[in-house]
Amino acid sequence: MEVMSGAERDRLADSGEMTSPWRLWGPYLAARQWGTVREDYSADGNAWGYFSFDHARDRAYRWGEDGIAGVCDRHGFLNLAVALWNGRDPILKERYFGLSNGEGNHGEDVKEHWWVLDGTPTHSYMKVLYRYPQAEFPYADLRRLAAEAGRDGREPELSDTGVLADNRFFDVTVTYAKAAPDDLCVEVTATNQGPADARLDLLPQLWFRNTWSWGRDARRPALIAATDKGWTRVVAEHSLIGRYTLHASGHPTMLVTDNETDEIGLFGRGRNPSRYTKAGIDDHVVRGAADSCQVVEPGAASQPGTKAAAWYHFDAVAPGESVTVRLRLIRGDGHGRAFGSTFGSTMDLRRAEADEFHGGPPVTQRDLVRRRALAGLMWTKQVYRFRLRHWLEGDPANPPAPAQRLGPGARNVHWRHLDVADVLSMPDEWEYPWFAAWDLAFHMVPFASIDPAFAKDQLLLMCREWMMHPDGQLPAYEWEFGDVNPPVHAWAALQVYHAEDTPDRTFLARVFHKLLLNFSWWVNRKDPEGNYLFEGGFLGMDNIGPVNRSEPLPAGWRFEQSDATSWMATYALHLMRMALELARHDEAYEDVATKFVEHFLSIAGVSARFGSASRGIWDERDGFCYDLVSRPHGDGTVESLPVRVRSMVGLIPLLATAVLEPWVFDELPRFAARLNYLLHHQPEFGQFIGWRTEPDGRRRALLSLLDDDKLHRVLTRMFDEREFLSPHGIRSMSAAHRDGLTVEIAGRTHWVGYEPGESRTPMFGGNSNWRGPVWFPTNALLVQALHTVDTFHGDAFTVELPTGSGRRVTLGEAAGELSGRLASLFLPGPDGRRPADGKRVESGDSPLWSEHVTFSEYFDGDTGEGLGATHQTGWTALVAVLLAGWPVNG
Structure with a gap:
């Protein structure tokens, strides 16, 4: 890179x-x-x-x-x-x-x-x-x-x-x-x-x-x-x-x-x-x-x-x-x-x-897009100073702070320890001039290609004692530090670690130790029933649900989220990979790696079966994953009902995948022995592990939340142009919901529909929309997940792309095509215009406008027009690494 x-x-x-x-x-x-x-x-x-x-x-x-x-x-x-x-x-x-x-x-x-x-x-x-x-x-x-x-x-x-x-x-x-x-x-x-x-x-x-x-x-x-x-x-x-x-x-x-x-x-x-x-x-x-x-x-x-x-x-x-x-x-x-x-x-x-x-100077449009994306990314750095204790209390030379600022439910009142005076990478220069934990994690992937020292510093900074809450939570974003972003920090740390020719194990260990605290926070706070199915609220995807998932449901009901559960399965696999890498040089980490593979298998097992109807986030009827709403009954049974809206929350399970290379079994015998023990005594876990014997007799394993059959069924929907596949990436909601649908949640009826462009709801401020547009962060993760599975299956696993076309490709080829569709947002099409320019002034004939590339927050699910924040060369700068052939180390 x-x-x-x-x-x-x-x-x-x-x-x-x-x-x-x-x-x-x-x-x-x-x-x-x-x-x-x-x-x-x-x-x-x-x-x-x-x-x-x-x-x-x-x-x-x-x-x-x-x-x-x-x-x-x-x-x-x-x-x-x-x-x-x-x-x-x-x-x-x-x-x-x-x-x-x-x-x-x-x-x-x-x-x-x-x-x-x-x-x-x-x-x-x-x-x-x-x-x-x-x-x-x-x-x-x-x-x-x-x-x-x-x-x-x-x-x-x-x-x-x-x-x-x-x-x-x-x-x-x-x-x-x-x-x-x-x-x-x-x-x-x-x-x-x-x-x-x-x-x-x-x-x-x-x-x-x-x-x-x-x-x-x-x-x-x-x-x-x-x-x-x-x-x-x-x-x-x-x-x-x-x-x-x-x-x-x-x-x-x-x-x-x-x-x-x-x-x-x-x-x-x-x-x-x-x-x-x-x-x-x-x-x-x-x-x-x-x-x-x-x-x-x-x-x-x-x-x-x-x-x-x-x-x-x-x-x-x-x-x-x-x-x-x-x-x-x-x-x-x-x-x-x-x-x-x-x-x-x-x-x-x-x-x-x-x-x-x-x-060299930009020669092609691809060169120009990549260079402009990286230039904008470097300009996201801003001084962020905030001593929260002083902010809550007010300053001596000013009038006393209103009592409401310190009362129950006041903003950020439980984050008094936060004391920041650093340069941080912001999501956007103007609309989001403050850090957001998961945005920052995505920024570090393209940053690692040009400035790995800064990338490592930023990831470590979010875990430092003046940022991370004493209970292990990472601060989400300025408007509510106690809100919850998807746990992608470990994923980003692995990308940065592998981006360098000489991997920095000290960096990896420092991040890993702090993320142990964060993982425990998730387990203790977002799995209140202890059933391995997780909550999390909006999880960065704002209005994607028919209701605000950060608000409580009527008494007795609670969300069991497909995305939260899948994020945690993915998180467990990332921490397992970090522990395995560290264990190659320090055997003390080997036991920790087994802890995370067991946690992954426990989440995987329950995600497939839960509640009185033995229902998990997987829905066999539709061949897709859904959020659940559940409530316990006095007889000890649990009633659970799927929220049958096909959206990105049902594609996040695709991310929970990791390959165990032969060196794991060669170099870490205790880890291998424990995995064999688990599979012998709990054979039901076998559906989440695939095995492959190499020509030299050594074995490789694929850990995945979705087995091959479920993966095929989900990908059939994901690569269907009538559903998730757009000309420029994967939509955040299925276009099959264009006419809208009603769903019942906790005894109440709600309407939701595919909205390819700007948000029509005021949820989370109304400036972001996850009900149909293409978003770069989740698309990049899907690209890498496809690459990962492809490194295991190779030519043995193919899919139709697009669905119904009769054209079959490997998952690696599918990942490449998805990367190409994402990059095409910023490249002139047959008409000479960039899809991301849409109907804005940049799409005109004047070179005064057309020579400039604008990196938006998200993109219309049908046309590709850039929407939302217009200087989002934070996570949208991921296009720079996609153009460079990422992922190299899936």
Whole structure:
């Protein structure tokens, strides 16, 4: 999988620790900080309402910062980003605009266009393009259109307002190249793509995150802007990261203010902590306020502040013309030749090294998609700071926290130990600017192909004592750390482990020890009846069920979930594989491996038979797996009824498969003996283990939740184009449910139907839909499961693909075709258009749009159009490894 070569590889080799110098600066600045749980100090938990986009201009953030195409140090203290003004907007364009959950007709949604064009893992080179309208940004129109659209309407986009017509926008390209770990060369180029002259103001901004206003740390950093005949600069001094100097090319007007809340203007109360506030630069540029910030005269210096801008004004940029400003951020006092020959040579060298690292410049569309996916993935890294105890209690300098924040049922009240100050990979720059455990696990597979040290660090970080709950639970996501994501951490650790030429057994052991705690948490909390059938709630698949599976059923009834049970069977097999690998070098792990194979067999056995009707998650009538609802009776019997909705919850059992290679039986005799003992004394387990004798007489085994007959029957449905198989992957719900169906759950009737596109229900915010679209994470797991079974059966096991076509293929060939269908989302089809572009503006004929690949959260189950979050180069970046031929080590 590895493609690394040259100078960037050498930098990575010297940067195994996340505190290494080359990792100090990166794209760690969030694209959105407002509307997050961290900034919500309300009594009702309405994060969107408590800190809105409209407040972000005037109000200091508590836990982070945001900006456009920006960078910061890994601690999040000093930030550099680009602000713009077209002379018409009511506010500076300092951050991306989008709708909050209550404003969007399909949940929260960003209403801007930007693309990450290139990057390297140490962030020695980064390039981002932001598209800025020349007309007034239509904030009100976008809110109105979303309100009018309703749940059944498409999400309105920026192009729907007409503001981008005739290409009346600036393409603003921001390029970063490090001359040294703490020496950043920055070039900002704005190109007028429209038909007429247009005004533009560029305002690169440097500022400190506010750490001094909360009553917990009185130390106050300072920056001073100064100009002279030969240079313009800002000197920033911080007690922890030291002194940095930002040089600005040319002769911009230097503006200085403070990153402080405008208490008077925003709330009409009290007094402001500083004469100048966060919006001081905005007020001066947009409103012409003379005394809202410091304006540095030529040859003079400002008084200390905490936010500064270099204001470049271009009165009339001609059509096709580009304007460029250069910046250089250097540790220390800088130097007088910041924009000498070394600036240009650094840009050229780092660009060439990026090409070298990725195996050369993109030649084919496949090359382009892979490189853009990896570039976007690297840009998902953000500083995540959150000391939950302080958040729950409130800060000394602020009013006391509302009592509701600490009461029963309050958000995250049982996670007081959580104390994070790290760079984490986020699901999406804007819509999900906070970690989610299972998203992060999937991210690490493509990360392992370019930066295995970071991949290992992230997986270990989620298991550390300041993240993992003392009871063993992994934190799910910011909105509710105590919710449950599918247990894919062990799977991801195995992928990362096998991605390196020299496997890191210490890493594997560290993850394994922590996951022992997590597995026990699942067994103790999500199998309350002790019957090996598991609950779990929504398990990351939001609205896939007819009802919200995270909410309790009427008294006496409970869910026994096909996906939760299958995830746990899969989890047991992954931990077994980890233990077997470790046992090759330490026999103490051999006994642990037997524990997990026994746990897998116990889950498998019960999943096939359960309750008064001897019913498991497998349904013999339909040849498929379903959730169950069950309730015990006083006579000791258990009533269980299937929820006969064919969805991804019934395909997850396919993932519970593992091959025991001959070395296991050769090198680990105690494990082999215990397995033989189990099969002798509990022969019913034999249906879950297949055996094959190699030509040399050595044996291999296949552990699988589904035997060959059940596997055939499930795959017949999965590869049926009338059901799960779409032109671009496996749907999350069978298209056989297009007309909908009613099901009875716990005595109540519910309706559910196939919805290939955006969600029509508000469940889990309504911004995600698992009732028909194609999702990359589960599809990638299915690809690997098919490969795994194929390594055991080979040509002896074939399936029809598509079902009913008469064309039979091996499971390896089926996996390859599924990978191809997924990749085809981003590759031009016969009509020259990418299916993922759908009906969006990117699908037009203009190369200004069509040359850019957008990686969405999920994809329409019929057309392939990208939906949901539009910068989901987190798990959708799995396309990069699929294009490279993954899985290599299934």
